[in-house]
Amino acid sequence: MTRGNGTLWTAVDDLLARADLEGILANKLGPLEARRQRLRGDPVPKRLAAEEQLARASMMAAIPLLGRIREIVDGPLLLLKGPEVACRYPDRARSFVDVDLLVEDGHRVHDALRAGGFAEVDDPELFRDHHHLRPLQLPGLWLQVEIHLRRVLQEPVHAVHIYGVVIAH
Numbered sequence: 001m002t003r004g005n006g007t008l009w010t011a012v013d014d015l016l017a018r019a020d021l022e023g024i025l026a027n028k029l030g031p032l033e034a035r036r037q038r039l040r041g042d043p044v045p046k047r048l049a050a051e052e053q054l055a056r057a058s059m060m061a062a063i064p065l066l067g068r069i070r071e072i073v074d075g076p077l078l079l080l081k082g083p084e085v086a087c088r089y090p091d092r093a094r095s096f097v098d099v100d101l102l103v104e105d106g107h108r109v110h111d112a113l114r115a116g117g118f119a120e121v122d123d124p125e126l127f128r129d130h131h132h133l134r135p136l137q138l139p140g141l142w143l144q145v146e147i148h149l150r151r152v153l154q155e156p157v158h159a160v161h162i163y164g165v166v167i168a169h
Contacts, residue, residue, distance in 0.1 A: 031055035072116035
């Protein structure tokens, strides 16, 4: 696993080689371990293969989901975690079950998505004083969308710099 920082992924490989299956799954590293075993020519256990398939399905579902969100929402959208992190893994060997977005006006975006066909899911009581609004889902798609509130940053979102690159204005 030498994509990106080869030293990092070599170290991760070494850790995975010494870890037991339960620990790998508990730390959500199943897709990465499945990839490691496949590259070595080893048989991939069914549980790891299932995790690997979930990682692929997550990314395949996220692309049109983000496209639909962009059609509905004007203004900056900052993608957090999920597919953004998965893109940093070798062969995108990381699964996720939701898409987290940080926006200027979370309530406005949440309302716009609901008007655009997204439905609220989960118990509303869980999100009274939460860092994101009640999750949303498009009918027929299992990935959820979480709109994070700006207060997590303690400042307005004017520009966010990651590795010296402006990714949101």
